[in-house]
Amino acid sequence: MSKLNTSKNTKDFRISVAPMMDWTTKDYRYFARLFNPNIVLYTEMVTTGAIIHGDAKRHLGFILQDLPLVLQLGGSNPQALAQCTKMAEQWGYNEVNLNVGCPSDRVQNNKIGACLMAEPQLVAECIDQMQNAVSIPVTVKHRIGIDDMQSYEEMLNFVDTVAQTGCKHFIVHARIALLQGLSPKENREVPPLRYEDVYRLKKDRPHLYIEINGGIKTVAETIQHLQHVDGVMIGREAYHNPYLLAELGQLWHLDIPNRFEIMAQTLAYMEQRIIEGAPISILSRHYLGLFQGLAGARKWRQALSGGNVKSIHDIQNAIQMMQGFLDEQA
Known part of the structure; x- marks a missing residue:
């Protein structure tokens, strides 16, 4: 490079x-x-x-x-x-x-x-x-x-x-x-x-x-x-x-953060925004590209789009799915 x-x-x-x-x-x-x-x-x-x-x-x-x-x-x-x-x-x-x-x-x-x-x-x-x-x-x-x-x-x-x-x-x-x-x-x-x-x-x-x-x-x-x-x-x-x-x-010369660490911080923010009245679909759309370029990126996008996300629990499930999928690929 x-x-x-x-x-x-x-x-x-x-x-x-x-x-x-x-x-x-x-x-x-x-x-x-x-x-x-x-x-x-x-x-x-x-x-x-x-x-x-x-x-x-x-x-x-x-x-x-x-x-x-x-x-x-x-x-x-x-x-x-x-x-x-x-x-x-x-x-x-x-x-x-x-x-x-x-x-x-x-x-x-x-x-x-x-x-x-x-x-x-x-x-x-x-x-x-x-x-x-x-x-x-x-x-x-x-x-x-x-x-x-x-x-x-x-x-x-x-x-x-x-x-x-x-x-x-x-x-x-x-x-x-x-x-x-x-x-x-x-x-x-x-x-x-x-x-x-x-x-x-x-x-x-x-x-x-x-x-x-x-x-x-x-x-x-x-x-x-x-x-x-x-x-x-x-x-x-x-x-x-x-x-x-x-x-x-x-x-x-910064340390590069882990994607899953970023999502862990994001979940707390989402919970607060939902309390404020923000629709979860409006929030989750911003996270669709998180795994762009990696195996499983399509599965992640599908899990977070098309009305599939109705609660924080759905996003937590998507995160666990990606962790498992990437562990299998490693």
Whole structure:
């Protein structure tokens, strides 16, 4: 396996789990944190309207174990974004991130997400007011381009315009987004990955902190990217194969936790959440990928899906089944 350049120490690089709608909920974040204490976690994207006009406690609440934690905001009104950023600081978030990468029709219609790449001056105004409202970092997550704005030079102009505000941390999804004609899922898969554009951005703007995102699935790939950029953001692989987060612990020389130890801690959390009224099916869906890549992974997924889980006892039975199965394979 590739080794991390020794010129980078644990203070120099960052590994994070991408904000993912319906996935990076507080229940998933509790589970993810058990694998690795150093991974930076994100909330789902939350719109400014949901916070200001809705249930702020529901959208902003988290537990201390989540930290380090970033709130990702969706919006394009500088005043509203500044207000929500201030609230995030008061709640105890480590950082606030502005979404300039989501390609869905719903967010486009509300002038949120990737469509904002076409308006770098507006994004700069948003970031400027957000930064002025708080002392915690404000960052931007964006694509390498959208629609007819696909060149490296156009992305560089976007970054330079926003960086004039003093913003120094950019998380770059290494695909363009085609806002007309492709679904959000297709926009995560169809446009080709252009990692070299992100590497070039770091080379051309060495004073900026550049974090790469898109299609990253292994420790080896993560280490390779860290030879060129400052950080790596992992998306769906961190959900479908959460044990990857434990394997990444080797970058900090951490002991890798046992899957069954993680589930033992998770059971106590689940019991508390069930008391609070959380449906067990909503909780158990986050654990389906725990044994991804191992013999018996399909049996585990089947045991925890399709309405098969009706109580904690069902999950305990699934754990015992996997322990027995893996013991037989050993």
